[in-house]
Amino acid sequence: MIAQEYKKMLGAKSVIREMFTYGTERAKEIGKENVFDYSLGNPSVPVPEKFTKKMIELLETESPVALHGYSPSLGIDSVREAVAVSLEKRFGLPYKKEHIFMCSGAAAALAHAFRAVTVPGDSILTFAPFFPEYNPYVNLTGAKLKVVPPDLKGFQIDFEKFETMLTNDVTAVLINTPNNPSGIVYTTDTVRELARIMEKKAAEYGHEIYLISDEPYREIVFEGVDAPFIAKYYPNTITCYSFSKSLSLPGERIGYVAVSPSCNEAETIVDMCGQISRGIGHNCPASLIQLAVADCLYDTADLSVYEKNANILYDALTGMGFEIVRPGGTFYMFPKAPEPDAVAFCKRAMKQDLLLVPGDTFGCPGYFRMAYCIETEKVERSLYAFRKL
Amino acid sequence: MIAQEYKKMLGAKSVIREMFTYGTERAKEIGKENVFDYSLGNPSVPVPEKFTKKMIELLETESPVALHGYSPSLGIDSVREAVAVSLEKRFGLPYKKEHIFMCSGAAAALAHAFRAVTVPGDSILTFAPFFPEYNPYVNLTGAKLKVVPPDLKGFQIDFEKFETMLTNDVTAVLINTPNNPSGIVYTTDTVRELARIMEKKAAEYGHEIYLISDEPYREIVFEGVDAPFIAKYYPNTITCYSFSKSLSLPGERIGYVAVSPSCNEAETIVDMCGQISRGIGHNCPASLIQLAVADCLYDTADLSVYEKNANILYDALTGMGFEIVRPGGTFYMFPKAPEPDAVAFCKRAMKQDLLLVPGDTFGCPGYFRMAYCIETEKVERSLYAFRKL
Structure with a gap:
């Protein structure tokens, strides 16, 4: 039926x-x-032209059977490694291959992250204004999306309301900075205060509260803007990234989950993403596109x-x-x-x-x-x- | 947690x-x-070389912004249309674009099909021997996979056991022919009898029983073998296809759901697949690969x-x-x-x-x-x- x-x-x-x-x-x-x-x-x-050139080079020179073969379920090893190295170089956290799960864009990254650290009945807290697709993304996992009302002065965070809403049933907090739809970026002060409250509440409740950071706009930050790398401020951070905007590749569905090296059971969470995939029908982004993107990790459009x-x-x-x-x-x-x-x-x-x-x-x-x-x-x-x- | x-x-x-x-x-x-x-x-x-050539041609000649842009959530229109035309030409059923949902391989096709026609608590019946990934694919939707014991004489179907197990809680039957792991192909007689029993039981229970046909091996049929096109024999058929084997492209994650034109609410089911995607984090297979595959619908490796x-x-x-x-x-x-x-x-x-x-x-x-x-x-x-x- x-x-x-x-x-x-x-x-x-x-x-x-x-x-x-x-x-x-x-x-x-x-x-x-x-x-x-x-x-x-x-x-x-x-x-960037570099991407197109790399794609053509791969198609012209690699053995098709190897090139188009199955990707391991967590992503191609060399690609995961390259992503980890690029994150370590750029942000100074000791990411290793084992912290990276390749997936088909930020929507897929979130689909895995939600299922890894919440179970049906849990709540996930996010902040208005927010990307409306978070509603089906979260609610169709069986968890419940709760929305903290906006801080209308600057679209940062209304911490008083946040603290009230961060109840025992909340096992993950979802942020999106730089933000769709407001375009604002959380300041270092905002992120520090967010982390402080989350740590306090996690200790009080006796369970982890994961920070899921949806970062498809990470590379689009304007001059002089304070744009902290979220995972540096809170250990239990799961970063969901997409190359859609940074490389102008939205149709090619490529991104990753990066679990902070300081995260509790970080490598287990990555391994679990491979299991979650079996239930929701992903088996990695396209192999060819993984390989080409790995060549453009320090580039943007x-x-x-x-x-x-x-x-x-x-x-x-x-x-x-x-x-x-x-x-x-x-x-x-x-x-x-x-x-x-x-x-x-x-x-x-x-x-x-x-x-x-x-x-x-x-x-x-x-x-x-x-x-x-x-x-x-x-x-x-x-x-x-x-x-x- | x-x-x-x-x-x-x-x-x-x-x-x-x-x-x-x-x-x-x-x-x-x-x-x-x-x-x-x-x-x-x-x-x-x-x-086939044709695929590689088409990929390179697209990369060299198309505007990158258009080429790598978002695919509509049901797949690129021209690709859905081409798939429908190819199915009509090859199998004589009047498929239209509206019956086709493009997705990232057979695993993704099944992930959508299961969620479209079953709800948690329902049972899906399949036949031993069967692809073991069906266990997580089905069970992680909240439905339950039940397995009809094998017909050891020929790995067709033990209809007596099937009929006994086709109870009121079964809302979908999942078949895989040509079959992994047995390599056998269901004969026309087998498919007719399967359809007859399903129709009888659906009438008896007063609810639809969908036939989900997992067909990644459809093009690999040996000489002289009777290999009926399943959807011709049972109206409520949802065909799950992958190009992984036919075109030797397993890593590129491309396939489709084709809902039979005779299926009850066929177009609604396809539209629902777009909604299901929002919950499980798919947003179509890679645009570029959709376009290249559409050029190879009458080819195989x-x-x-x-x-x-x-x-x-x-x-x-x-x-x-x-x-x-x-x-x-x-x-x-x-x-x-x-x-x-x-x-x-x-x-x-x-x-x-x-x-x-x-x-x-x-x-x-x-x-x-x-x-x-x-x-x-x-x-x-x-x-x-x-x-x-």
Whole structure:
């Protein structure tokens, strides 16, 4: 019999989807270049040429049977090793191959991390505003996502509310910095205080509380921004990484879980990820793409356009009177809507061919998200539409 | 807190793993060419050149942002369409794009199919001998795998036992033909009778019973063998396919779910797969590999070596007195061990540098599996070791 749980999900209305349909229709009428689509978080810059060259080299020179053969269930050894070395070099923690599990993007990394350190009935705490996919990601494991209300001043953490909500049933805390949708980056002070409270509560409850750090935007940090490497501040940290944004490879589904060397039973958690895969049907990301990415661990796509767009938009929109917490990274910002109902505001914006996403699904009504991973020229042209709005 | 369910799985002993370690050590001593490794089901022939050429062409000519962009959650439209057309052409069922869900190999296909048509507490029925990974694949969804004892005469189906075990709690039947580990292919008569009983029972219980057909070996069928396309015989069929064996691409993780056009709520089931993905962390197979595979839907690697090896081994081993059901496809055969304890027999074989896998984990003690996806020359040399044994 069809599983009703999933069938019901099909009925859910999505503002983003509605907007996407509208945008597609409108693009047919007035031309794609005249629809200012700030709704989708798709990288707009090409992968480094080095990646493409490495892919072609592998295809042209390696034995196909070896090249396309099964990856070991935790990832190709040499790739895990290279990732560990790169993390040690960049962040100074003694990662080894045994701490790395290769997987198909951040969604897969989270799917494994959640199952490794929580069981059905546990709670996972996260902070608004948050990526709405965390709802199905967590709730479909049988654990429960609980959301700490936003700190509206700076989109850091409201520690008073956090401490109240960090009850005995919480076995993991999920953070996302640089953040989708706010674009802010947690400061070192924020991360230290987060760690202090978590350590205190873990001792009080007599069980571990894992910190799951979702870091697909780690490499997109703007100039002068304090962007601490999370695992350095809390031992029981599981880092979930994706190359989707750093290398502009979202379709190729490649990322990893890195369990901190200081984590309790770190290597066991990595080994468990291989077992979790058997239940959820992953068997590693594509071998070829693992090998090519391992060659680009110190590279990124040219991410500078995102900072440029952020500056243009921040200056222009605040000049028009919008209240915005200045983004420290990513390609998102999260202005306050000039009217209480952000959904109504975004619908009005749609009439000006501006596609903006209301903050309600991010756990933060009254705000809206802009994904400015589009051409700078288009950003500039869109300012006229904002003024009209 | 660490999830004990997965931690416990790490303790499980695996005969295949033990054998793999022994084989690796032994290869260092006497040379890899002198270890006759029949333990692993890894394709031994290269991917068609057409695939490699297409990959390089895509990398050299397509815009990287478009090429490596997100795939829609059900798969790239043109790829789903091409798969549907190829199935219609080859098997005569009116598949449309809406019946196809692209996913990362057969393991992922099964992970989606199980969750789409069963809920925790349901039972899924399969037939011994069976691929042992079905245990974690099914049991970790919360459903329960039940195994119909083998038909030892021909490894078809013992229908009397099947009918007894097809109780009201069974909502899906899982078959794998051509079969791992037996190498046999269900005949048209077998499939018809299977369908007849399932239809009768579904009517009796007043609920659907889905047929989940795991078909990674569909293209490896030997000359003259009757190999019906399962979905033609039972409307509520969900076909789980992988290109791992047909194109020799196991590491690239690419396959699909094809829901029969005659299936109850076929398109809904496909849409549900996209929702299931949100819970288990898949977001489609790699875009690039989807596109390249779509160009090879009427091709296979040169699979003839498997049939050649099968014939050599079958003739030689039956000549030595082994009892074997002649395989109709795949690259496996499943002889009866000449002593009741197949584990003891396989350990004795290991001393002759023959790596064979006892049938116990396949739900069929007293037999052993041989994966003959190795060079024919090695197969021939191994016969001496069999004689000594």
